[in-house]
Amino acid sequence: MLEGINANSTDPNTQQYLAAPICLLYKNVRNKILPIAIQLGQNPDENPVFLPTDSQYDWMLAKIWVRSADFQHHQTISHLLRTHLITEVFGIAMYRQLPAANATGGGGHVQLVQKAMKTLTYRSFCFPDMIKSRGMDSTEDLPTYFYRDDGYKVWEATKRTSITAVRIPYKHMLAKLESAEKTTYDEHFIESPVKGAMERFRKQLAEISSIIKRRNEEKKLPYYNMSPDKIPNSVAV
Numbered sequence: 001m002l003e004g005i006n007a008n009s010t011d012p013n014t015q016q017y018l019a020a021p022i023c024l025l026y027k028n029v030r031n032k033i034l035p036i037a038i039q040l041g042q043n044p045d046e047n048p049v050f051l052p053t054d055s056q057y058d059w060m061l062a063k064i065w066v067r068s069a070d071f072q073h074h075q076t077i078s079h080l081l082r083t084h085l086i087t088e089v090f091g092i093a094m095y096r097q098l099p100a101a102n103a104t105g106g107g108g109h110v111q112l113v114q115k116a117m118k119t120l121t122y123r124s125f126c127f128p129d130m131i132k133s134r135g136m137d138s139t140e141d142l143p144t145y146f147y148r149d150d151g152y153k154v155w156e157a158t159k160r161t162s163i164t165a166v167r168i169p170y171k172h173m174l175a176k177l178e179s180a181e182k183t184t185y186d187e188h189f190i191e192s193p194v195k196g197a198m199e200r201f202r203k204q205l206a207e208i209s210s211i212i213k214r215r216n217e218e219k220k221l222p223y224y225n226m227s228p229d230k231i232p233n234s235v236a237v
């Protein structure tokens with residue numbers, strides 16, 4: 001994805017660089033996933049392969065470049081495009097109040113967003129599909145992938161609530177139509193079950209948070225990323 005993207009030049013006097021690395025990961029017998037080879041560009045003729053047996057700082061720098069590339073990808077694609085920009089589209093469609101386009105300027109991040117947009121699918125926003133498409137769904141092969149396991153729980157609770165919240169008004173309207181009642185449409189019949197569904201949702205989220213908290217208690221490196229009490233409650237963050 002980062003191949004061919006120009007590094008931003010916020011300061012014209014400072015040359016900035018952007019790597020498009022390939023990092024080979026290995027799962028050892030203790031189920032730890034470790035980097036074992038790094039190539040900092042996509043073309044093998046131009047880019048050497050760094051190994052853990054190289055000099056200490058060469059290997060460390062190679063890992064830093066991978067981390068930096070992952071950071072660029074995360075902030076520009078996972079965060080900016082897949083959170084803010086995509087929800088902005090829905091926001092415009094819903095309210096028709098915002099200007100059609102924001103001035104985003106030039107630079108590598110715009111180039112990167114445009115490139116990522118070409119392969120963006122609705123399905124990739126569905127958590128289990130996204131995990132599967134990355135080949136990370138096997139709990140046998142990857143028994144300690146908490147992002148996936150915690151994410152599934154949050155996804156299921158959110159999905160159940162959304163389905164219920166959408167079904168309630170439709171079921172109610174259908175019942176009205178079938179009974180051919182002439183009474184006015186009473187919002188109370190919708191509001192109260194939706195409130196009930198929201199209440200159950202909050203309870204489920206609290207339960208997931210406490211499961212994650214318990215799991216983390218015995219961990220040297222606790223993982224809280226997908227804990228509902230830590231997930232921002234807005235895309236405006």
Ligand SMILES: [Fe+2]
Binds near residue numbers: 079083084235236237
């Ligand atoms: Fe944000």
